[in-house]
Amino acid sequence: MKSQVVLLECSEYDKEKIYNELKWGIESFGGVQNFVRADEKVLLKPNLLRKADKDSAIVTHPYVVEAVARIFKESGCQDIKYGDSVGIGDMDKIARQCGLFDEMEALGIPMADFNECVKTEYPQGKMARQFHMAKAVIESDALINISKMKTHQLERMTGAVKNMYGCIQGLHKAKGHTKYSNAESFARMLADLNRFARPRLYIMDAITAMEGNGPASGTPVSMGIMLISTDPVALDSVCCSLMHLNPKMVPTNVQGEKMGLGVWQEDSIEVLTRKGLISVREVREKYGKKDYQVNRGKEVKALWRRIRWVSRHFQRKPYIVDKDCIRCGICVEACPVEGKALRLNRPAAPVYDYKKCIACFCCQEMCPQKAIHVK
Template sequence: MRTQVAIARCHGYQKEELDKALGRVLELLGGLEKFIKPGERVLIKPNFLSARKPEEGVNTHPEFIRAVLKKVKAITSDIMIGDSPGGFGKNIDEIYERSGVKQVAQEEGVALVKFDKSRKIGRYPVAVCALEADKIISLPKFKSHDIMLITAAVKNMYGVLPGIFKAKQHSIAPSNKQLAPILVDAYSIRKPDLSIVDAIVSMDGNGPSSGRLRETDFIIASTDGVAVDSVLMKITGLEPFDLHTNKEAHDRGIGEADLEKIDILGETINSVKVDDFRFSEIRLLNRAPKLIAWLLKLLMVFKINIDNSKCRRCKLCEEACPASAISIAEHKCKVDHSKCLLCMCCREICPHGAVVVDKSLLAKKMWG
């Protein structure tokens, strides 16, 4: 059977609009009953990156989560919501609170869980909640990504690896090509049974936390997260195999990245295409061949620094840094640029927008 990806227009997070759009993509894929049976335990796995409000567009929108929850509740009552953001996860309560998901879980009578227990699968610690769920519905937020170009269906399952483990991987896999196999490993350990991407308000530019919000007005769903990401790449104007996770997963037979072998149902790629989608300012450094990248790094300098006026001294960035390049003190915050990997973990996790990227003259001319 050919891989199917369903796309529906969705103009906002109002209940009626969400019900209509979700109903459409689920109908195109054969109905939610095709994926979930009565009595099954279901894990809803959103994308929670940091303690941001819904209107900041960093996390999966709480009303999007609620709309999916209501449809799942019509089939089974054994439902939990959970994720493991970067860092040590010490601020997970704050993330759940500020993102709006805590209120949704309370109002809908659904368990909100922490991925505080894990089980080793090979070399990877995997959240027990994910391993014990009968079904997983992944709800990524569509955003650009400093390292990987975009973050969507495949990368969202990186969140089943709890704690600081994820950040530490950047020290051994600092580039997108090196990180891709790890992301695909995480995705393949417990592939979601269904991925439904919140691309109603997306983020481009310096995503996944400091970019520009875009009203892209659609949702996209499939049982194959690789196919979802492949279609999203084409929607942004790039080719599916420009995303290293797509190539890695396709080569390993984990998902379909060849658009010729994917049936796109509902809206077409052209009808939701985002012609002016912008990618991260450090994209060239990660995509260029080694020699060119080395020359670019000499000329196009990007340096991570801390804006002391915005920093709240929560030390999340210091703890998340895989290179131990950041030190946060009461009167001064420092970044050791000789250690910095430009992995952007610090910028991703900071809930206050205090992590900034200072640029050389050439970098400013190219990126503003």
């Protein structure tokens, strides 16, 4: 049987239009009751990477989260919360700045506590057998993953599978980057995390996506789409088609399929629209953006990666554009490497030690000035 992805057209952030489209999309999967019982604890997990305006394409748009919350509430769910383990800063402040807090407050939906950590064992894990989860995730019965379509420096794109990394509690996210320090091992850990936390439904906000220097320093681009699926790999694969990026180049797709999380191959996926079923090829042709700014370069082969000299010279590296840097030091704070792979150098910009750098790009993700690029 093929994995199904629902594709919803929505050209702008119009609250009622988003609500109506998502309602139709969820109903086409059998409705909320097919995923959640009314007495279960529901946790909505958007992407709240860092402080950002709702239209910056850095965070899941609050109107999408609001619509999902409203649909679940109207279906009788009584215990709904929302939250994310943010990169740097405070979830409360981030939710207030992007407008999510007000939207949820109007619905009477509280924020979950993502500060407390629960160490959990996962003996079935193929890559990761232990996770430091946010307590809110462990305490919930039904997780609803609400991701944002963006580019990503390590995995090329971030969507349904990667959004689950925000279920890992605070500081442990940084540690995970040192433990799973290349795109493949990180992708395998993410596949295990998805298999462990088992979201009931994956929804993607791609009304405005991010291209270029994502996931926080790129450029917003209008795609006019939302996607829904129970298969996160299939959803991300369709997202790749929108980007005109070969889904085989995305480690979370390839590793996700190998590990039984879902399927990425086009002929294993069918896409349902309001006008009926279409193929992934038709999605690419009708809704895709040929010149979407995303890394389509070939990966350095594993054998070469093992040769350290070659690795050091050909590995993609972050660098700082001096004129854009305000010397805030957030990038240094974000670096997960012991002893730090970049150091403060005030009054000049921070300086990298590329011998220590594991190319996780946390510094690039967290820079509030879009001053860090990757070459």
